[in-house]
Amino acid sequence: MSQTIPGRGLPMEIVEGIIDNAPDGPTFLACSLVCREWLYRCRFYLFQRFSFAAGDANDVLPHLADVDYDKKTRRWRKRNARRGSGDTVKPGLLPAGRFIQSLVITETSPAHLMTSREQWETIRLLIAAMPNVREVQLVGVTEWALERYLDGVLGRWPVHVFSRPVGDEGILDGEESSSDTDDLTEQVQTPRVPLEGLTLRHVRTGDWSSVSQRIAACSDTLRSLRINSLRFSETKAKVEQAQDNLQVLENLPASLKRSTQIVKEDEAIKFGCLERLAIEGEIPGHVFGEQLLKEILETPSASLQKLTVVELAPGLLPKAKQLFTAAKSTIKTLIIHCDSFTGVPFNDTSRTYSFEMDLSPLIRLTELHVVGIRAHSGYGASAVGILYALIKGLSKFPYSTIRKLHILFTSTLSYSPYGEDQWRLFDEVLAMPHIAARLEDVELVGAMSFAGKMHRYMPKTRERRLLRLLA
Known part of the structure; x- marks a missing residue:
């Protein structure tokens, strides 16, 4: 201007x-x-x-x-x-x-x-x-x-x-x-250019099929796909009816089965140009990320050879191992969105739990971002579970490719005696030869309130001048 x-x-x-x-x-x-x-x-x-x-x-x-x-x-x-x-x-x-x-x-x-x-x-x-x-x-x-x-x-x-x-x-x-x-x-009737980016955020629709069909219609030209917090108005009766329809489909004659498979192949998701895939913010009772991953992996014509950035919720990491294997030679950046991760089971608030972070298929991973960690009350159950998964995942990562590690807390991180032991263990993991070989930057956002203690918790990372603390 x-x-x-x-x-x-x-x-x-x-x-x-x-x-x-x-x-x-x-x-x-x-x-x-x-x-x-x-x-x-x-x-x-x-x-x-x-x-x-x-x-x-x-x-x-x-x-x-x-x-x-x-x-x-x-x-x-x-x-x-x-x-x-x-x-x-x-x-x-x-x-x-x-x-x-x-x-x-x-x-x-x-x-x-x-x-x-x-x-x-x-x-x-x-x-x-x-x-x-x-x-x-x-x-x-x-x-x-x-x-x-x-x-x-x-x-x-x-x-x-x-x-x-x-x-x-x-x-x-x-x-x-x-x-x-x-x-x-x-x-x-003016000609249109192909759609290259699609973002669906907090969309309320009938069921997953209405979203899947629209993604499939532009999947061959999409370069970026981001889905966050879909809500379905599908009732339990509709789910049971859909399951009955699938059972009827199994009993169809072979000729009808072939025609049905042809229609399904035409409506399948075929990624040929996708460079960025983001699936985050799953709501309990409205699961869509697992269904999308399943459709992508079950389509023979789906190509993931250009996929470089993947953003996932923590609950999808165990189910995304096949996706990592299919695009292991191209994925360079992994972003884990922990906004919906509480660290506490829904039916048992007396204990905490973590998640699996298997990064072994990612042979070219250079940047790992863990964002949206909630630490509202003290150290927080979510912070405990996420840091434990990060320590375990990095210790088993077999390659020397990671250059940048970014951890973002949504609120100021508070001091906790239990957190002190975890951060010291985290410092030991970052000093392992296969991690420290090419590591250039360790960025912690939201831990500035006790910067002096963090320098004592992570002495090896501080001595290498890799640690950056931001407010």
Whole structure:
């Protein structure tokens, strides 16, 4: 935003635009009007990343495409089209939608949802105005947003959405379609670039299959896939019905089994370009990470030869050993997200437990990150279990490839006599020949409160000037 329009003091370029879902009121209304008028005056804004609520497509579309909503006919028209004598025409804007490469869709309240009569037309034009979107992030949305936005970017809308001309639903009785509608129809048919990044965070959907099918639709071009905290509304009766359907499938004739397998292969997840895979934040009762790993490993055509960064929850590490083996020659960075790890069993709070961290298949691992460790009450059961797993995993790691070790606590780590013994043992592990050979950096974030004690706990690491303590 360093360059401005001469004489107006307006920025010539905006890298990121956010239109959030705010409550109604005089203050917010005034800010909205000022922002809208400012955008109309500023002709040269180029959004690369755009974020808005799922139900605000009507407000967003005029900022990204050269269209206006006609309240008389209840449809969208080209902004420079002929109007009546009493209508005012806004100046044409640079179609900023074509510069957007990253699209973020957040949750919306039911009051902001459009009616079914208008939503398909508006969202179709909105998706068409952004033909160069390479990354989509869905945060806190429901099945409604998956069907409208993600399916639109992937070209998976129902057939009836493409079969009717744009705007026909909104035409009043006795009115004929104008040439503006034909122009908008051509805009909807604009070719799109392949989707390279997909993030699903706190998404609420019916079951795993609805998510799996959408991942499979773009899996051959994805370079980054991140899934965090999916919630399923599937009931126990639906699960039992699905199990019955699988039992019926086992008893089908051989010919029908072959046809079913063909359909399954077409809908399988086929990663050919994937470089980053993140599965984190599993919620008890909503298991999805294990199912995704299973589908990836069971697909013969799935290729993981470009996978370099893997992010997993602690509970998935034992089940990810086959994934590590399949991509052992390419994975260089492993990030373990411990946000949902409490260190205490759900049914027995009197004891702590850890998890297995088998890193032996990763022959090219150079960076290990353990983040999101909770230490709210004293040393914390989660910190005890995670540090124990880290000590055990590194002591059995057979290769001299690790260069950086990063440990992040979500809160300031407190002193504990039990923690003193663990940190001393951790220092001994880092001094082992196969670990110390190429280790260049040991970073502890959240342990600055007792830095003096940490230097005494880890003397060997401190003497090699590898230890860094950050607040």
